[in-house]
Amino acid sequence: MNAEMLYALRDPAGVPSHPLVFLLLGVLTFALHIAAVQVMLGASALVLRGAFSDQLHWRRLATTMLNTAKIAVSVAIVIGVAPLLFVQVLYDPFWYTSNVLSARWVIGFILLLIAGYIAMYGFYWRNPQLATKPARSRWMMMLSLALLLLVGWIMHVLSYQMLWPEQWQQWYAPQGRIDASGSGLHAYSVARFGFFIALSAPVAGAWLVAVRRYLQGAGEGDAAYLAFLARLARRLMLLGGVLSLAIGALWLLTLPEKMAFFASSPWMLAALVLLLVAVALPTLLGDRLERGLWGYGVFGVGAVALIAVAAAREMLRYTLLSGVYGYDALDYKTNMDWYSTLTFFITFGVLGSVTLGYLLAVAWQSGQHRSAVYTPSLAVTRFGRWSVGLLVVWIAHYFLIGFYTMVR
Amino acid sequence: MVGIIATVHVLFSHTSVGAAIFFAGLAVYADRNDKPEYLEFIRRYGMFLLVFSYVLGSITGPGIWFSTTVASPRGISALIHSFVWKWATEWVFFVIEVVGVYMLVYLAGKIDRKTHLRIAVIFGLTSYTTMLVIIGILSFMMWPGQERWFAEGGYLNGFYGVNTFAQLGMRTAFMFTMTAVVGGIVAARFDDPVFKKAVTTRLSWLGIVSTSAGAAMLQWYLGTLPETAQVVMANRLPDRFAPTLLAVLAAIGAYFAITMWKPRLLTPAVASVATVVLLVFGLWPEEVARESMRKPFVAGQYVYSNQIIARDVPGMGITSEIPRIEAHGLLKTQVFTPPGLREITPDNRLQAGQFLALSTCSNCHSLSSTGMRPLARYFGGNTDVAEISQYLQAALSTGATIYMPRIPLQDDEAQALATYIASLAPPKAAARPAPPAPKLAVAAQGITQP
Numbered sequence: 001m002n003a004e005m006l007y008a009l010r011d012p013a014g015v016p017s018h019p020l021v022f023l024l025l026g027v028l029t030f031a032l033h034i035a036a037v038q039v040m041l042g043a044s045a046l047v048l049r050g051a052f053s054d055q056l057h058w059r060r061l062a063t064t065m066l067n068t069a070k071i072a073v074s075v076a077i078v079i080g081v082a083p084l085l086f087v088q089v090l091y092d093p094f095w096y097t098s099n100v101l102s103a104r105w106v107i108g109f110i111l112l113l114i115a116g117y118i119a120m121y122g123f124y125w126r127n128p129q130l131a132t133k134p135a136r137s138r139w140m141m142m143l144s145l146a147l148l149l150l151v152g153w154i155m156h157v158l159s160y161q162m163l164w165p166e167q168w169q170q171w172y173a174p175q176g177r178i179d180a181s182g183s184g185l186h187a188y189s190v191a192r193f194g195f196f197i198a199l200s201a202p203v204a205g206a207w208l209v210a211v212r213r214y215l216q217g218a219g220e221g222d223a224a225y226l227a228f229l230a231r232l233a234r235r236l237m238l239l240g241g242v243l244s245l246a247i248g249a250l251w252l253l254t255l256p257e258k259m260a261f262f263a264s265s266p267w268m269l270a271a272l273v274l275l276l277v278a279v280a281l282p283t284l285l286g287d288r289l290e291r292g293l294w295g296y297g298v299f300g301v302g303a304v305a306l307i308a309v310a311a312a313r314e315m316l317r318y319t320l321l322s323g324v325y326g327y328d329a330l331d332y333k334t335n336m337d338w339y340s341t342l343t344f345f346i347t348f349g350v351l352g353s354v355t356l357g358y359l360l361a362v363a364w365q366s367g368q369h370r371s372a373v374y375t376p377s378l379a380v381t382r383f384g385r386w387s388v389g390l391l392v393v394w395i396a397h398y399f400l401i402g403f404y405t406m407v408r
Numbered sequence: 409m410v411g412i413i414a415t416v417h418v419l420f421s422h423t424s425v426g427a428a429i430f431f432a433g434l435a436v437y438a439d440r441n442d443k444p445e446y447l448e449f450i451r452r453y454g455m456f457l458l459v460f461s462y463v464l465g466s467i468t469g470p471g472i473w474f475s476t477t478v479a480s481p482r483g484i485s486a487l488i489h490s491f492v493w494k495w496a497t498e499w500v501f502f503v504i505e506v507v508g509v510y511m512l513v514y515l516a517g518k519i520d521r522k523t524h525l526r527i528a529v530i531f532g533l534t535s536y537t538t539m540l541v542i543i544g545i546l547s548f549m550m551w552p553g554q555e556r557w558f559a560e561g562g563y564l565n566g567f568y569g570v571n572t573f574a575q576l577g578m579r580t581a582f583m584f585t586m587t588a589v590v591g592g593i594v595a596a597r598f599d600d601p602v603f604k605k606a607v608t609t610r611l612s613w614l615g616i617v618s619t620s621a622g623a624a625m626l627q628w629y630l631g632t633l634p635e636t637a638q639v640v641m642a643n644r645l646p647d648r649f650a651p652t653l654l655a656v657l658a659a660i661g662a663y664f665a666i667t668m669w670k671p672r673l674l675t676p677a678v679a680s681v682a683t684v685v686l687l688v689f690g691l692w693p694e695e696v697a698r699e700s701m702r703k704p705f706v707a708g709q710y711v712y713s714n715q716i717i718a719r720d721v722p723g724m725g726i727t728s729e730i731p732r733i734e735a736h737g738l739l740k741t742q743v744f745t746p747p748g749l750r751e752i753t754p755d756n757r758l759q760a761g762q763f764l765a766l767s768t769c770s771n772c773h774s775l776s777s778t779g780m781r782p783l784a785r786y787f788g789g790n791t792d793v794a795e796i797s798q799y800l801q802a803a804l805s806t807g808a809t810i811y812m813p814r815i816p817l818q819d820d821e822a823q824a825l826a827t828y829i830a831s832l833a834p835p836k837a838a839a840r841p842a843p844p845a846p847k848l849a850v851a852a853q854g855i856t857q858p
Contacts, residue, residue: 092481100477103478405554406568
């Protein structure tokens, strides 16, 4: 598959803004998505650990983490829409080919994800009092976690197959005989997949540090539970962090020849250093975790480290495809469309910030007022009014610009 | 598969939006009449009706992407490359929705009622904006909003057309029908008979009015279809289509009339079954019709269902691939043609035919004896390669067949494809002398059916 063929597979409509914008948004949104996935996997694993334990603290944690996992599944799915969108914009020849070559798995992805989600809900419905009563139908949670890992594996393979254009023809027609079944998963890297999955442990640890700080702020009286959380979070961050970095090193050491440049890439090295800082942060901060926003800062630094990992991952793809195959994602034909570009950025920056800011402020503060019905301050309520107003304005603009287009 | 996933997606997403509107109304009632106990309903049933259905809707939404990616990669690519920013904008609303949906359920009774109501309003408005966005993209998939889009390009010209607003009106009405149906599931559980009757009556009226409005909007929508779609509908949709649609509308009306007349008949089981039945039977015909009407195109009236760019779009710098295929043949212009099949020989003719069938027919026709529109069925067991080849070149190469894309086959390609099609004939038919080919002749006026 030479460069000419790859370019022939590109969409002739071009892209409505400079390709770099989509590339950067792809990195940012992938980092957010993978963070949600890792919280989901980490929380699910903690639910299982708690479901098999008789200790009260573990059972209480399992209850909390079950709610976290349920929400994280939906957040991961919703946020995942964005990187899925942007990969199709810039890397359509690669993404679509990879998908068609494994078509059955692509459809299976949806069905397996639904099954995993329903299994998690099944466990939730079977255990309304998980904190105090023995866990029932633990197999549901095990099944859920297994299916979530499986869909992660499918997504890994689809992304990885993109990087092997020279093999596509062979996968499509092995020995010249067409195999249109789409039943194969053709290329994978266990170490690469393992690295992203193993990161769930330190991410879950950072999440627990934040949960603990949140409980402190809400006046949690069970000091032993807080101490349990602190111990567990540190262990997850340190051991999980070391394990992740070890698997990451293994990935770099076993890179195929054409990707060997990535082992010494400053992007990947910077990402690993940032990960190291993030996992060591709770130890470095010590007692400061008890005060101010430090407890939340660990997850924040972790998120920055994940953005660096996402950037490194993108650099691997971009550099490989442009260097080895001559496909430069940044020379995509641009059919600049200012209206839709500005609509997105204004919606994202203004409406999104105000509305999400309002919702998260209410969610946060109500959680900190556990004993009484929470009434937001006037300042917060004002944001709520603006949110409704901005949504109404957005809808009005939609119709106005539509009618203008119709009569123009 | 695309149709099934799309139907399931609309089932869950509409359930979620319908529930959100109903719960917002219930929250208003609870606030105005000082009835905090009704917030308990939001908490109790919100987890299933709102959250569960919302998440399944949000899985099957990208699921439509996934299924269309494998069924029609260039079709979905065309939509994505024209509307990436609109989809990204919708994503912002998705993120607001997912936060809002959990707050609506988890914070019911834990925050003051006005704030809860405001969150319900935000969720409802946000859900509606996602519909506003996707409607324009779906409309473009059928026809670019303005004819000038072909000459000028531009997002607005592609997005907005009379069809966009007709479809929006239809789906908005249907959304309120969903609110009425889903609301019934919760209302069925109210213990207070007076309140239950009051809510049921309101829901029934909402259902009757919205269904009637939806039926009117459907007429409007059908009136906005271009002539080609009218011809396709008249020729390709089964005779039972219109009566089925009318029966579904009548059934929805009857359901609401009955629940208004005898609210006690409204049980959770009845309401739940009604929700699923009405949605599936109401949605499936629409999905089928939408898939058929735009043929032979799959997106924007320039991408054929077999993934070939079939029309110049100067406004976007897009050029038709047909002239190049006409000049060089499909096998030499398709990127994925196996190297051994680029030149047809007696030894590889069958295989080349299989590749041609896979690349030009299989998007719409199953190559086995089962599945969607099996290819072999259209040739009635004919095994005469020359006849089939003649038909392919007469009817398809010229683009003279309604509903079918123009497939400019070279002589040897037509022969290869015919050889493969002949090989699909069931053994019994293959053993018989080849029957005349009554279906293969091109009608005098140049239009025939495959």
